[in-house]
Amino acid sequence: MVRAKGGPLQIEDVELGEPRAEEVLVRTVASGICHTDIIVRDQVLPPGPPAILGHEGAGVVEAVGSQVHGLAPGDHVVLAPVSCSACRNCLRGHPMNCDSFTALNFGGRRADGSTAYRDSTGAELNAHFFGQSSFSNHVIVPQRGAVKVPTEAPLELLGPLGCGLQTGAGAVLSALAPPAGSSIVVFGAGGVGLAAVMAAVIAGCDPIIAVDLNASRLDTAVELGATHAVRAADDTVEQIQAITRGGADFALDAVGLPATLRQAVTALNIGGTAGLVGANAVGQEVSLDLMHLLFGRTVKGIVEGDTVPALFIPRLVELFLRGRFPFDKIIERYPFSEINTAIEDAETGRAIKPVVLY
CATH class of the missing domain: 3.90.180.10 (Medium-chain alcohol dehydrogenases, catalytic domain)
Incomplete structure (x- = not known):
């Protein structure tokens, strides 16, 4: 204790x-x-x-x-x-x-x-x-x-x-539910973010972009199915837009800082959705471009993957036993x-x- x-x-x-x-x-x-x-x-x-x-x-x-x-x-x-x-x-x-x-x-x-x-x-x-x-x-x-x-x-x-793996996987498979072929970017390659990467593979997303400061974690993301690894930098959004030819369909912030959520939203294409699963403290605020949001972009807060654990956890276990998670x-x-x-x-x-x- x-x-x-x-x-x-x-x-x-x-x-x-x-x-x-x-x-x-x-x-x-x-x-x-x-x-x-x-x-x-x-x-x-x-x-x-x-x-x-x-x-x-x-x-x-x-x-x-x-x-x-x-x-x-x-x-x-x-x-x-x-x-x-x-x-x-x-x-x-x-x-x-x-x-x-x-x-x-x-x-x-x-x-x-x-x-x-x-x-x-x-x-x-x-x-x-x-x-x-x-x-x-x-x-x-x-x-x-x-x-x-x-x-x-x-x-x-x-x-x-x-918790952690359900949060990342559920954010993709349950909350965001991207159609096969959708582009997705995941900010943060910790346990939650890597679970999201694995879930994006299951969902059939392409490309799957992982963003982190840690090079070894980006290597792990690629091993688990990310198609692109982006080292977090001042031009992160520009790199994502280049890979996706204009912006991602979906973005997930598994870091939970104002700067990463702002990047996640900015990196979206018209009509895209950003999910927030990370949080670090009560009272943090983020500023977003209202005109950018106006063009059909959505920001969605996600707790524990927005799942029904009694249904979703056995699903993840079955996917693991099949070698897919x-x-x-x-x-x-x-x-x-x-x-x-x-x-x-x-x-x-x-x-x-x-x-x-x-």
Whole structure:
């Protein structure tokens, strides 16, 4: 857990309550490290410390509540963000735009304000992060946050499908849904951006342009199917316009800075769509050319790929098993005891998608 703003994660004994009627007890096998874990540790976003973070967990069901259906002890699951299932967006099939998304996933508590987690002194802990707090050997999760996956899939690799990989792939396949042959540019070749590149291959996009400052990550993007790699520079937009002969049909900002979103929008052709999946802090603003937008261009904010996790995560697993979504190529594994090293490697760019193994 993290006990101070910006401090290291500490491994401690924690008391975990019993699952409620609609909850599941899961033994965590592995958890990915996400940029969101880091900015919450640094208190850019809530919940505050002491808190148990982690939200890309995968594990094995050990117990289920009395009202849980479709899950049983022994099932393999990927843990995903939670939603209320009752608001207008949930009912319309957009649970990642849930009216209560922030409260349920960043509140550090169950919806009723309680917590299943206490430290060795009995003090309550902020947890239930994204419904899971997967930086823990065992977690209590709502049934709707546990997605059953085939046992033949390597469970130690699957955790990032719950957030980063779902976000990038879903942004392309679900939110933007480019027709085959569409041009697309992806800003940022981290885990989210590379998932978007792999999804663009699945969608049949051409060209697929990856933009990043890191040359080795651009090489990885090409290995995963990008047709062009552009080193971020002052003339990035001009390079994209030259490759696409006027502008991209779709652009995805997986960085989340005002400068990259502005470039993503500017690089669009008439009628093009830019998606934003990256974010770094509340209150950032971006200026855009209104006349440029007027000619049919769209800017779309996308949370967690705008997917239905219970449907989309099994789809990604199936694509992986068929060799069409080779996300294993971007994963670096660490023992749980080295979680702070894994986080440091994520911050410095030494690892694209670190995963800690329990």
